[in-house]
Amino acid sequence: MTDFQKPGTPTDRHQLGAAGMPLNTLADYRPIPADGYGALFLPDRLAKGYHVEEINDGAYYVTSGAYDTMFVRTGNGVVLVDAPPLLGENLKRAIAEVTDEPVTHLIYSHWHSDHIGAAGIFAADKPKVISHDYTREMIQRWPDLGGERGLPVPTETITESDTLDVNGVRFNLDYHGVNHTPGNIFIYAPQQKALAAIDIISPGWSAFKHCDASENIRGWAEAHDWILQYDFKGVVSGHVNRYGTPEDAKASRDYTNDIVEFSKEALDHGQEFEYIERIGFSNAWVLWENYFNEMTNYVTKKTLEKVTDNGQTWAQRLAGADVMTKYHAYSVLEALRLEYGMVSGFEKLIIPQSGE
Ligand SMILES: [Zn+2]
Structure with a gap:
């Protein structure tokens, strides 16, 4: 029997005493507020493993119930932000549910594998792959991030903020400086008023541990104000199970x-x-x-x-x-x-x- 299989109460299981971390239970914490579940228990998400909904005018939110991202229909191809492994092939299903357009552009928000690790499933479509320089540097430096499994290396990179026009649909690729990671860019579709700002806030929730596992805490804290500078109907944040409104972003900013x-x-x-x-x-x-x-x-x-x-x-x-x-x-x-x-x-x- 391995150590992991040994029975025991959460607190005595590993008998580490002061050397260990406490293990708690659901009952030790407050219940989740009724509106905190987002798409988690929606019938379509339970049946299909994902939920997709239009934020505004061809910009869509898609979630696994824990990881989420955004894609935009342009009339001549889909622009997709990230490809979280927890969505995986369901991303293709979600896109096919709302459009026949192929994915022509793939934008990586940042280099973390939990958000871009499934991008290899779109490699056959040969999309343009766009990221910050730093993201490409990380992907090339560490092939086990996904390169060995077909994660496309970005074909176009940016150093400062830039724009992208796809069939008349505009995207602002904004780099405000180091935040959650170096090179973490915000992707904004102004006509749709849809923003993807990944791993800063979690709408309706406290962020994940240690300021969403951020490399630069001060930049991460400041990024809350950057989000609020945009005119948006929805902000897609990467977690947890719904997209955020400006009110959600303000609450996260004030809490931080x-x-x-x-x-x-x-x-x-x-x-x-x-x-x-x-x-x-x-x-x-x-x-x-x-x-x-x-x-x-x-x-x-x-x-x-x-x-x-x-x-x-x-x-x-x-x-x-x-x-x-x-x-x-x-x-x-x-x-x-x-x-x-x-x-x-x-x-x-x-x-x-x-x-x-
Ligand atoms: Zn991240």
Whole structure:
């Protein structure tokens, strides 16, 4: 019997004690709000494994119930953004459900395999494949990302923002600078008022762990404001199970800003928490673990309990906020030190400035 098959309660299964991560159950968290399921339990999604719906004027949202993306009919070919493996062949079915047009253009939002890894299924159509330079660099550097399985290497790349015209339908390929990853571009169809901004927000939900597993937390936080600069009817975000409205994007922005502000507050008061006396300075990593955990808990409590502009707390308003806020808080606390240049009260305490 392998370790993975051993019975046991979630908390004692691996018997790691302080060396491990806690394992929780559904009952430990708030139920998902009624409108939080999006397309997950729609009859067509349950029957077919995907759900497709028109956002506006030939721009479509397609979801597996966990991963989603956007495609646009132009009258002379489909422009598709990404090809998440969780949608896979269902992407072809979804497109065929609404149009006979072939996929003539494939745009990669960013290099992460969980969003573009199934693009090989369109290789036979020989679409133009467009991405940021950095995305192509990653695909060429690491063939196991998908190149070995037919993931098309981008044929055209951009460095700065650019535009694309397909049969009179315009697309803005906007690069605002590093965010979730370097090279993560926003794809905007202005006539359709449809935006694909992948791995920044999750409409109606808290983002996935650690600011959606982002490489640059400050850029990821700022990207919420970039989304709100667009005039859009729907923003396709990559997750979780519906597209977002401007109100969804604003809620995600405000929630993120609250985490940043409460994290600054925690860092400012970093020397006042009780872990220093409790732990002492003999084991640096235990001290730093407690430093971060205590501030993370402070930020998480403040954020979840904050009564927001619609009268609800973030815990009530965003599905999974009680699961994920602590991970965002930790990432933001780290980023404040590394990316924002903030020196915490704790650091001032252990390294007194000369003359003080
Ligand atoms: Zn990603």
